[in-house]
Amino acid sequence: MKKIVLLCAGGMSTSVLVNNMKQEAANEGFDCFIDAYPIDSAEKVGADAHAVLLGPQVSYREKEVAEVVTCPVGSIDMMAYGMMDGRKALDQAKGMMGV
């Protein structure tokens, strides 16, 4: 099962997006684990992740996160984030994992 980790300042706003992503994943029968965390726990929660997505408001720390995890790291598009677009975010994560 694929593990997708979303990071923002406190894991609050991304948790809204996580719900929408889970919905999309369930609709298409894509078996995965998605959850949101504060960016400062990146090293711990990203250790066994297959993709790490950053909220755009913390994307300025993308390099720092990429250094502490082994999986691909990306930032979510601003507009997709603003609309809490679970479809786009899930597609981005799938693209990063190559599935």
Added chain:
Amino acid sequence: MFDTIKIKTLTVANKIQDNKYMKAISNAMMALMPIMMVSSVASLLKSINFWGIGELMANVGITSILTQINTMTIDIISIYVAFLVAYKLGENLKGDAVNCGLMGVMSFFILTNLTKTEEFTGFDKSVLGSTGMFVAMFGALLGAKIYTFCTEKNWTIKMPQSVPPVVSKSFGAIIPGCVVALVMGIIYQGFAATQFGDIASFIYAMVQKPITAVGANIWAAMFIVAFIELLWFFGIHGVLAVYPILMLVFYEPGLANLSAYGAGEALPHLFTLGFIINNRGARSLAVALLCIFNSKSQQLRSVGKVGLIPAAFQISEPIKFGIPQVMNIRMLFPLMLTPAVSVLSAYLLTIVGFLPYHNGVQIPSGFPAIFCGFLFNGWQGIVAQILQLVLCTLIYIPFIKSQDKYYLAEEAKVAAQKQAEASVENVIEATPEIV
């Protein structure tokens, strides 16, 4: 031009956060949350005093339980700070975090003066509370740094291979631990010889007081909240980026207020972290309401709907990125103006004697906007928050209108284009028949 400004702000934000020591301090303050929560809840419960509940609690002994809880959390907060700062620095320096944490507490205690009277020798509560916080930070950072430095240099007692790792590890801490203790002891003794008497008085007079004084005026407060939004304009989480600075300047006054609040004394500080952060107005809520009730474009109406509930719980990201307010020059002015005006209104309400000082209570993020004012200031807090919501809404009206017009034009253009395409398709489809 935009790009150069963006890169510059990014570098500043990164520099503040990348510094291992600053990061240790701000991460430690975040990790301190559980203790602060316990103390906040105890203080709030203790302050309940209507319908005779206060007397009832005092009579059955609940008040004394709450007092004891408060004393052992907020009033000796610097012990927790010392451990956490050193622990977090240990993590950042890739050292043994727990041992670093212990070194932090030890360093803080060695640096701190004992109070001796005829019948009592011990720490005075005041040196372990918020006034001791900077000493705790200093001791923790230095102690953890020395400890990891010594272990990195392998200044340890080497055990033969056959000794179990647990044993050799504890032996490994002997020399680094002794070096830390010795350095702290020398510093302690050194300050005892000066006019200050101890490092706490020195740091308080030379560092803590000036730093707090810099922040203790309305201009600094307005500048900070506007600057946070400027960072947001560039798509950077403003509060997160300036958190270390906020911590250094405004955390201690908030602790002092919470301590006084728990003890039922007059609150000493107007400008605290809570005052600034919580009086920025429910801006996203104002924008979401305007989008829903005062806009015609599809874009704004749908952003308003997506963002309303999160905004009511003080989550601003959908509004910030959906409008968007990020990298949208049309929104820059109200973005920076609304929190500054909100803080100013809270300040004015305070100095005319309407709004009580912020009690320093900490609440989990995501607490409903407006209502949180009640926990900080009582019913006056709600009034202040509603006033801020009204002010923010008024300021935003023309700007959201202009954004709405822009989107309406865009949407009309797209619709016209679609219609044109559709008619072209009709023509193409129709053509063969004609031929």
